[in-house]
Amino acid sequence: MELKEKLVSSFLAFENKGGLDLDSNVHSIRSKAIQNFEKEGFPTKKDEEWKYTSLKSLLKKDLGLFPSTDKTIGFKDIKEYLINDIESYTLIFIDGVFNSFLSDTTHDDCDVCVLSSALTRPKYKMIVDNYFNTIAKDNNSMAELNTAFTKEGAFINIPKNTIVQKPIQILNFSTGKEKEVMLQPRNLVVVGENSHVQIIERHQNLSKNTTLTNSVTEIFVHKRAIVDFYKIQDDTKDSSIVDSTFVTQKQQSIASVHTYSFGGKIIRNNLEFYHEGEHITSNLNGISILNDKQHVDNHTLVNHKYPNCESHELYKGIYDDKSTGVFNGKVIVEQEAQKTNAFQQNNNILISDGAEINAKPQLEIFADDVKCSHGCTIGQLDESALFYMQSRGIPKKEAKALLLFAFGNDVVEKIKIPQLKTRITKLIAKNLGVDLGFEL
Amino acid sequence: MLEVKNLHASINDKEILKGINLNIKPGEVHAIMGPNGSGKSTLSAVVAGKEEYEVTDGSVILNGEDLDDLAPEERAHKGIFLSFQYPVEIPGVTVTNFIKTAINESRKAKGLEELPAKDMLKLIREKADLLEIDRKFLSRSLNEGFSGGEKKRNEIFQMAMLEPKLAILDETDSGLDIDALKIVANGVNKLKSKDNAVIVITHYQRLLDYIVPDFVHVLHNGKIVKSGGKELAFELEEKGYDWLK
Numbered sequence: 001m002e003l004k005e006k007l008v009s010s011f012l013a014f015e016n017k018g019g020l021d022l023d024s025n026v027h028s029i030r031s032k033a034i035q036n037f038e039k040e041g042f043p044t045k046k047d048e049e050w051k052y053t054s055l056k057s058l059l060k061k062d063l064g065l066f067p068s069t070d071k072t073i074g075f076k077d078i079k080e081y082l083i084n085d086i087e088s089y090t091l092i093f094i095d096g097v098f099n100s101f102l103s104d105t106t107h108d109d110c111d112v113c114v115l116s117s118a119l120t121r122p123k124y125k126m127i128v129d130n131y132f133n134t135i136a137k138d139n140n141s142m143a144e145l146n147t148a149f150t151k152e153g154a155f156i157n158i159p160k161n162t163i164v165q166k167p168i169q170i171l172n173f174s175t176g177k178e179k180e181v182m183l184q185p186r187n188l189v190v191v192g193e194n195s196h197v198q199i200i201e202r203h204q205n206l207s208k209n210t211t212l213t214n215s216v217t218e219i220f221v222h223k224r225a226i227v228d229f230y231k232i233q234d235d236t237k238d239s240s241i242v243d244s245t246f247v248t249q250k251q252q253s254i255a256s257v258h259t260y261s262f263g264g265k266i267i268r269n270n271l272e273f274y275h276e277g278e279h280i281t282s283n284l285n286g287i288s289i290l291n292d293k294q295h296v297d298n299h300t301l302v303n304h305k306y307p308n309c310e311s312h313e314l315y316k317g318i319y320d321d322k323s324t325g326v327f328n329g330k331v332i333v334e335q336e337a338q339k340t341n342a343f344q345q346n347n348n349i350l351i352s353d354g355a356e357i358n359a360k361p362q363l364e365i366f367a368d369d370v371k372c373s374h375g376c377t378i379g380q381l382d383e384s385a386l387f388y389m390q391s392r393g394i395p396k397k398e399a400k401a402l403l404l405f406a407f408g409n410d411v412v413e414k415i416k417i418p419q420l421k422t423r424i425t426k427l428i429a430k431n432l433g434v435d436l437g438f439e440l
Numbered sequence: 441m442l443e444v445k446n447l448h449a450s451i452n453d454k455e456i457l458k459g460i461n462l463n464i465k466p467g468e469v470h471a472i473m474g475p476n477g478s479g480k481s482t483l484s485a486v487v488a489g490k491e492e493y494e495v496t497d498g499s500v501i502l503n504g505e506d507l508d509d510l511a512p513e514e515r516a517h518k519g520i521f522l523s524f525q526y527p528v529e530i531p532g533v534t535v536t537n538f539i540k541t542a543i544n545e546s547r548k549a550k551g552l553e554e555l556p557a558k559d560m561l562k563l564i565r566e567k568a569d570l571l572e573i574d575r576k577f578l579s580r581s582l583n584e585g586f587s588g589g590e591k592k593r594n595e596i597f598q599m600a601m602l603e604p605k606l607a608i609l610d611e612t613d614s615g616l617d618i619d620a621l622k623i624v625a626n627g628v629n630k631l632k633s634k635d636n637a638v639i640v641i642t643h644y645q646r647l648l649d650y651i652v653p654d655f656v657h658v659l660h661n662g663k664i665v666k667s668g669g670k671e672l673a674f675e676l677e678e679k680g681y682d683w684l685k
Contacts, residue, residue, distance in 0.1 A: 388528040391488050392542040392598060393516035393549070402541065406532025 003059045003182075008038050010065055011148055026119055026150075029133050033147035040141035049140075052326045052358045053268050053297040058212050058240055063182040065149075069097035070175035073206070078102065081171060081204050086419045088200075089168045091154045095175055096183050098152060110197075111157040112168055115186055118155040127157060131190055135218050135246040140270060143244045146184045146216040153186035153217075156199065160192035160222070167198040167417055172215075174239070176207025187217040191225040193250075198417060202232040205239040213241040221253040223277070228416055231269075233261040234427055237292065240266040251277025251306075258414065260424055261288040261296045262431045272301040275337075278308045286315040287411040289404075289431045290323035297326035302342065304333040304367075310341035316408050317348040318432075319355035329374070330362040337367045344374040349381060349407060401432045441466050441637050442487075442606050446498035449486045456482040458662035459498065464606070467634040471648055471673060472641045474659035475681045480641045481525060483659070484610045488522040489515045502606065516542075517549040519605030519636075523595040523612050530582040535594065536564060538582045539601050546602065567600040571627045588615030596627045603631075608639045613647035625650030645677035658684055 011034045015027070042059055043050040073094050082090065089112040092102040098114045105113045111124075118124040119132075133150075136143045154170045172185050183203075191197055205211045221227050233241065241264060247255050261267050273282040288296045302311040317325045327346045348357045361374040381403055389399035408428060415421040444462040448455065456479050464470055474480050486493050487500055489512035500507045507515055530538065544554045555563070568578060571593050583591050592612055599607050609628070613621055628651050632638065640651055648656075648670065656672040657664045658681070665684050666672065 382528070385528045385530055387490055387512060388524060389530075389538075389542075390512035391516055391522050391524075392538075393513050393546040393602065394542055395513045395545060396511065398541070398545065399513075402533060403530070406530060409532040 003063060004038075004041055007065065007145065008034060014066075014149060025129060026132070029137075030148050030150065033133075033137075033144045036138070037141050037144040037148055040144065043141060049299060049328070052324070053266065053295065055242070055266065058210075058266065061180045061210060063180045063210075063212060064178040065182055067095045067178050067181045067183070069095040069099075070177050073099070073102075073173065073175060075102060077206060078171065078173060081202060082169060083167075083200060083417075083419050083423055086417065087166045089166055091168070091170045093152065093172045093185060095173070095177065095181070096152055096185065109162050110159060110164055111155060113155050115153040115155040115188055116151060118157075118188065119150075124155075124157070127190060131218065131220055132188055133218070135248050135272075135274065136216050136244065139246070139272075140244065142214050142242045143216050143270075146186055146214050146244070149184045150186045151184075153188070156187070156189040156197065158191045158195045158197050160194055162192065162195045164195070164197040167200055167420075170199065170201045172203045172213065174203075174205045174207070174209075174211040174213075176205065176209035176211070178209070180210040181212070183211060183213045185213065185215045187215070189217065189219040189227070191219070191221050191227050193223045193225060195222070196226040198228045198230075200230045200232065200417075200420060203235060203239070203241055205236045208236065208238060211239045213239070213243075215241060215243045217243075217245045219245065219247045219255065221247065221249045221255045223250045224252045225250075226253070227255045229255075229257045230415070230417075230420060231257070231259045232424075232427075233259065233264055233267055235264040237263070237265055237294070239264050242268045242270075244270040245272070247273045247282070249273065249275055249277070249280045249282065252279045253277075254281040254283070256283035256285065256414070258411075259286040259298065260427070261286070261290070261298075262427055264294060264296075267294075267296040269296075269298050271299070272303070273311065274303050275305045275309050278306045280306070280309040282309075282311040283414070284311070284313040284315070285411050285414050287408045287428075288315075288317040288319075288325055289408070289428060290318070290325065291320040292323060293321070294323045295325070297328075299326075299328045301330045301332070304331070304337040304340045304342060306336065307338045307340070309337065311343070313344040314411055315346045316411050317346075317357060318351065318404055318407065319348065319357060320351040322352075322354040324355065325357040327357070327359045327376075328362065329360070331364070331372065331374075333363075333365040333367050333370055333372060335366040338369045340367060340370040340372065342370070342372040346376045347407070348378045349404065350378065351381060397433075401429070404432055405429075441503060443501040444487070444498070445501065447483075447486065447495065447500060448497035449482060449493045449495050451482070451493050455496070456493075456662055457486065460662070460664060462657070462664070464637050464639065466637055468655065469632070469638045469640065469651060469653045471653035471656045472639060472659055473643065473656060473673065473676055476643070478659045479662045480659055481610055484522055484608045484639070484641055487608060488512055488520060513545070514549070516602070517546050521599050521602055521604030521607045523592075523599060523607065523609045525611040525614065527583050527591045527595055529584045529586075531584045533582050534579050535582055536578045539564065539598055542598070543601060563601065567597055570600055570630060571597045572623050573597055589617065589620035592616055592624055593620065593627075596624050600627060600631055605636050606639070607631075607636070608641065610641045611643065612640070613642055613644065621647065622650060645673045648673045660684060
């Protein structure tokens with residue numbers, strides 16, 4: 001049976017024995033979503049938005065849809081994937097199931113807990129009704145599929161005027177109890193007026209088996225709120241992810257999403273920002289460092305709908321061996337969105353002849369009093385710079401790494417959590433295969 | 441110290457150096473002069489080990505060791521320093537971090553421990569003062585947005601830090617006004633000792649008023665066509681190069 005049929009036919013069983021006492025509203029959202037998915041199916045290369053990214057090889061596999069969780073996983077197994085040297089709230093999911101023993105949740109000043117409880121408890125009904133699947137709906141078939149099978153994920157609800165002192169870490173582990181699995185985590189983040197929260201998200205395969213993660217995150221940022229969301233994608237060579245992250249912002253809010261793609265088989269990021277007010281700032285930062293036959297596809301959208309807003313987008317890519325990258329950055333400035341400042345930059349270095357990047361800046365501007373710019377470069381390592389550094393005694397390998405480090409530096413500089421910055425710097429050094437004796 | 445014997449080198453199958461012979465002893469300053477395209481910069485690049493150039497015949501010997509198989513960084517570790525005519529801009533790497541890395545890589549190659557941060561800082565300040573370099577300048581990205589004079593001063597600053605045995609100054613005077621020229625020349629003179637040697641590559645005699653050579657060689661069409669004392673530089677300034685062709 002093909003995966004699509006398997007998913008559609010599993011849906012009823014899932015609805016019936018999901019174990020969730022859902023109200024009819026969520027039921028109907030899910031039913032509608034599976035219908036949409038059935039109609040649209042998985043994206044193929046015929047879709048313009050998926051021209052350079054094929055899921056075909058993954059969809060041929062006999063992916064398990066409801067893996068059983070590995071209860072033997074302990075702190076020692078996951079420790080290295082946590083940012084350990086900071087106080088934080090943690091939400092740990094093992095094979096799609098929440099692990100309360102390893103997690104550190106709260107309901108004190110804010111809710112840092114799980115979506116399964118939000119979907120079923122009357123206390124959260126209003127929030128779920130107001131926010132759940134309001135931006136993700138009718139978007140793309142992968143998001144529809146996730147909605148249909150929504151069961152578990154992070155639920156973060158920050159009331160107004162709350163500065164969340166500790167960052168929140170969301171970690172999704174796959175243990176490989178089954179040879180090939182599909183996971184569909186779903187996160188809902190609501191940040192009230194004047195509040196501030198920092199979130200770090202990571203998906204990690206602990207085995208050598210195949211994992212396809214189809215993740216959806218909806219983020220709502222109210223007036224003057226500040227959200228920093230960091231995505232660490234440093235998974236194994238047999239792990240793939242389709243990540244759809246949707247952000248809706250109210251006036252004077254600042255939302256930043258940082259995406260670090262260092263490992264995985266196929267990585268597809270759909271990142272979309274929608275404005276609902278004036279004086280909004282949206283920041284999109286990304287750095288991809290890939291080798292082998294790894295593939296990353298960053299599809300971004302910033303929809304400027306109101307005047308006096310700004311967006312800053314900076315994506316950098318370093319591609320070695322036969323790795324491939326896609327950057328598709330769409331910026332829409334609607335007619336009403338006068339005085340918009342929208343900046344987009346995408347710089348790439350191809351280290352080997354076999355590497356490839358497809359870059360497509362896409363600006364659609366309907367307002368006439370705006371400042372919009374985009375820049376895209378694709379280059380190789382500067383040989384004259386290498387010789388210059390070598391002539392000062394820096395070996396070629398270190399010289400290369402130093403140049404690549406410097407190339408990615410402005411993206412790393414934007415990290416606001418020092419411990420995370422150190423971790424990302426180390427991951428970059430690891431991925432470039434060097435140990436640098438200093439920090440940039 | 442440095443012996444260049446019958447050196448032939450080409451790039452993309454085009455022969456640029458056609459049999460160069462040079463013998464440089466510790467404590468000496470040699471000037472290499474010549475018109476554009478005579479091979480001056482090629483000679484310095486070949487000695488520093490730039491890979492694009494192929495040595496087709498002859499050899500470069502430093503303190504008895506043939507450098508032929510050595511990478512540029514290995515040559516640097518053995519004490520060769522090339523001050524670039526056009527120093528490369530490296531955004532994102534500060535002057536301080538760059539020189540720290542260079543010093544520590546050199547030390548590593550010699551089996552030494554990394555220089556403690558405190559000593560490094562002291563050394564950097566001392567050498568920056570020697571070249572009259574503003575401290576603020578040290579935390580800027582290497583050569584990025586530097587004026588011509590700043591770039592050249594930064595080259596000599598790095599030379600001062602690395603303390604090479606043989607320094608090759610490739611057209612260090614180009615793009616310098618007279619004040620910057622004096623500062624750079626003064627820096628070079630202070631670094632000169634009986635144990636190290638300097639090759640000054642220049643088009644004009646101007647720099648040689650400040651860095652006085654023991655020997656002057658004229659390079660033309662890939663060969664040294666005339667050698668002499670410092671008075672040869674004055675003669676060239678007066679007559680040009682045509683009489684030598």
